[in-house]
Amino acid sequence: MCDGGQSAVTSAATASRPILEKGRVIDNVALGSGMGFITLEAPRVASMLLPGQFVHLRVGEPCGEHILRRPLSVCDFDADAGLFKIYYQIKGGGTAALSARGKGEELDFIGPIGRPWTPPEGCTRALLVGGGVGCAPLTPLYKALLEAGVEVQMIRGAQNATMMAALEVLDFTNTGCKMILTTDDGSVGYHGFVTVPARECLQSGGYDYVATCGPEPMQKLIAGMAAEAGVYCEVSLERRMACGIGACLSCVVDTTDGKKRACVDGPVFDASVIVW
Amino acid sequence: MVNVGMNSLVELAVDLGGLKMKNPFTVASGTFASGREYADLWAATMDTADCDGLATKLAFNPDKPLSILGALTTKGVSHKSWPGNTGIRITETASGMLNSIGLQNPGVEDFCTKDISWFGSQGVPVIVNVSGHSVDEYRRVVERLEREGAVTAYEINISCPNVDCGGMSFGIDPRAAAEVTQACRALTKRPLIIKLTPNVTDITEIARACEAAGASGLSLINTVAGMAIDIRARKPLFDRKMAGLSGPAIKPIALWAVHRVYGAVKLPILGMGGITNAEDVFEFMLAGATAVAVGSQNFTDPLSVPRLIVEFAELCEREGVKNIDELIGGLE
Numbered sequence A: 001m002c003d004g005g006q007s008a009v010t011s012a013a014t015a016s017r018p019i020l021e022k023g024r025v026i027d028n029v030a031l032g033s034g035m036g037f038i039t040l041e042a043p044r045v046a047s048m049l050l051p052g053q054f055v056h057l058r059v060g061e062p063c064g065e066h067i068l069r070r071p072l073s074v075c076d077f078d079a080d081a082g083l084f085k086i087y088y089q090i091k092g093g094g095t096a097a098l099s100a101r102g103k104g105e106e107l108d109f110i111g112p113i114g115r116p117w118t119p120p121e122g123c124t125r126a127l128l129v130g131g132g133v134g135c136a137p138l139t140p141l142y143k144a145l146l147e148a149g150v151e152v153q154m155i156r157g158a159q160n161a162t163m164m165a166a167l168e169v170l171d172f173t174n175t176g177c178k179m180i181l182t183t184d185d186g187s188v189g190y191h192g193f194v195t196v197p198a199r200e201c202l203q204s205g206g207y208d209y210v211a212t213c214g215p216e217p218m219q220k221l222i223a224g225m226a227a228e229a230g231v232y233c234e235v236s237l238e239r240r241m242a243c244g245i246g247a248c249l250s251c252v253v254d255t256t257d258g259k260k261r262a263c264v265d266g267p268v269f270d271a272s273v274i275v276w
Numbered sequence B: 001m002v003n004v005g006m007n008s009l010v011e012l013a014v015d016l017g018g019l020k021m022k023n024p025f026t027v028a029s030g031t032f033a034s035g036r037e038y039a040d041l042w043a044a045t046m047d048t049a050d051c052d053g054l055a056t057k058l059a060f061n062p063d064k065p066l067s068i069l070g071a072l073t074t075k076g077v078s079h080k081s082w083p084g085n086t087g088i089r090i091t092e093t094a095s096g097m098l099n100s101i102g103l104q105n106p107g108v109e110d111f112c113t114k115d116i117s118w119f120g121s122q123g124v125p126v127i128v129n130v131s132g133h134s135v136d137e138y139r140r141v142v143e144r145l146e147r148e149g150a151v152t153a154y155e156i157n158i159s160c161p162n163v164d165c166g167g168m169s170f171g172i173d174p175r176a177a178a179e180v181t182q183a184c185r186a187l188t189k190r191p192l193i194i195k196l197t198p199n200v201t202d203i204t205e206i207a208r209a210c211e212a213a214g215a216s217g218l219s220l221i222n223t224v225a226g227m228a229i230d231i232r233a234r235k236p237l238f239d240r241k242m243a244g245l246s247g248p249a250i251k252p253i254a255l256w257a258v259h260r261v262y263g264a265v266k267l268p269i270l271g272m273g274g275i276t277n278a279e280d281v282f283e284f285m286l287a288g289a290t291a292v293a294v295g296s297q298n299f300t301d302p303l304s305v306p307r308l309i310v311e312f313a314e315l316c317e318r319e320g321v322k323n324i325d326e327l328i329g330g331l332e
């Protein structure tokens, strides 16, 4: 809990090493417009997860079509119940295979993986900016921030009203979070990109932490605005991943300190080190 | 039920050109870094119910996870640091994957500082995979590694399709292959394994050249040259256009290469390419491999190597194999 804002809400320093766990599908629902929401029972991984971390899910058979796992962020977890959830977009064969997994089926994954969101010590007011599926990894962060007594402004962007409606499954933790919605076509909320209200928020001042996830050009813009406003900003970057545990160098990100691995040195990075 | 760690009923030990392995399993270079990440994951996972008693069967020691391997093979090490390739580095293909990592590594000096003591702590023979842009660069890496006791053997990579200068260009020309082999041979008494590419018309020609130049063994195959296209951008997916194909998709190519090379030279072979299960290992050995390396399968299942060691021993037992030497090149 928040004691005068001194406790770190979530921190890279406490991240556990990943394990392989076989979990069970508790629920897997189609949300329409190509989105899915899966709940997995996996007590060991659920007990170690931190906001911003992901799991590397196996979607295929050993000699089958899909030999690579799929990295997917955890959008909610409950250590006591031994559950975690993933909000996913069906993009290609791998996520389509995932959407076909039914209740009671076994799924195996590596987790928890990655550097979690790490808000600055004593953070009091946070701006979270999510674009589409990028809203998923921000969800456990806003939950943790709210629990720690941090004031949170969330900006959520989607292409249109249907995509925005799908994102509503992430609202199970939305207690006391201020939310601004934007759509590319104006069918809900602000007409335009998240960058417009984000700029207004930052100009109004008072923020000491910005966290963003979504399309990379969007993250780059948000990071630039945060830098201008002098506010510490974290981004969460996506790269194609083979091993998912830091061994193969398929997922590198260019930083001011050379190439870093998105899987274990990220996916959450201090935005100021990224060479965009 | 075999107990591979304690007293397997099957004799699993092999000799790969002077490299003594307690079982025929190593990992394919570049898929396993220097082993820390997998060692950690194995140590954290092996005793759980999801591992079907693997820990007991392997007499797994969580302080020395890699000691279950016949040998560890490292990521490619070059003289100076290499940045690797720009742009997208992997993509999945039907039952396989393409990679264009480009041998990113911090150079041999950094490698020695960071990894040598780690190897020492693991109690496992270590094969260091060596890369270079020129004969001189290969030579300098081996020269430096000769000063390190924890290095057991070398795997000289003359077959990487993912670098412009050097790499595969040495592996497609018998004279250049012999020159690199000779230069390294002159520097070391350690087992010297030359890693060959399948991207040639006649792999046996290269194999013979390496044998004549003093190689202790041959390792094959490196990845198969391939390409992927982004139709929206109408551009190659990879910045270097070409990438290397690995995984189950290349197993038949690899088996055929091993079989042909086995018939052409006396050198022991480290076989690899698409190995996913114990039957695959059996096939590679029948085709002529003395030992095998597991590569892309580590990505699909990070516990595949421990599983394979146990499953292969069980398969041998079922097949009535007493000593796996009898399998090597044992095609009727």
Ligand SMILES: Cc1cc2nc3c(=O)[nH]c(=O)nc-3n(C[C@H](O)[C@H](O)[C@H](O)COP(=O)(O)OP(=O)(O)OC[C@H]3O[C@@H](n4cnc5c(N)ncnc54)[C@H](O)[C@@H]3O)c2cc1C
Pocket: A054, A068, A069, A070, A071, A072, A073, A074, A086, A087, A088, A089, A090, A091, A092, A093, A094, A095, A096, A133, A136, A137, A237, A238, A239, A240, A241, A267, B091, B092
């Ligand atoms: C750390 C991290 C967290 C992620 N979290 C989520 C999430 O919470 N929800 C969600 O819907 N998506 C998330 N993604 C993206 C998700 O991994 C891809 O959409 C998915 O891998 C696509 O697989 P596919 O087989 O359906 O698509 P295909 O396009 O057929 O995949 C082909 C190959 O490319 C890889 N690939 C394609 N797109 C991406 C991408 N954007 N990022 C990484 N690899 C990709 C695939 O893994 C596969 O190896 C995340 C990615 C990363 C790196």
Ligand SMILES: Cc1cc2nc3c(=O)[nH]c(=O)nc-3n(C[C@H](O)[C@H](O)[C@H](O)COP(=O)(O)O)c2cc1C
Pocket: A242, A248, A250, B028, B029, B030, B031, B075, B076, B099, B101, B103, B129, B157, B160, B195, B221, B222, B223, B245, B246, B247, B248, B250, B272, B273, B274, B275, B293, B294, B295, B296, B297
């Ligand atoms: C991501 C990746 C990186 C690799 N890096 C190297 C390397 O550094 N040196 C090398 O000799 N081979 C490298 N290889 C080739 C493998 O060692 C192996 O020869 C090939 O992948 C075939 O085996 P597999 O089908 O089991 O993966 C790499 C392969 C992959 C997939």
Ligand code: FES
Pocket: A240, A241, A242, A243, A244, A245, A246, A247, A248, A249, A250, A251, A252, A261, A262, A263, A264
């Ligand atoms: S996915 Fe292998 S290093 Fe990141």
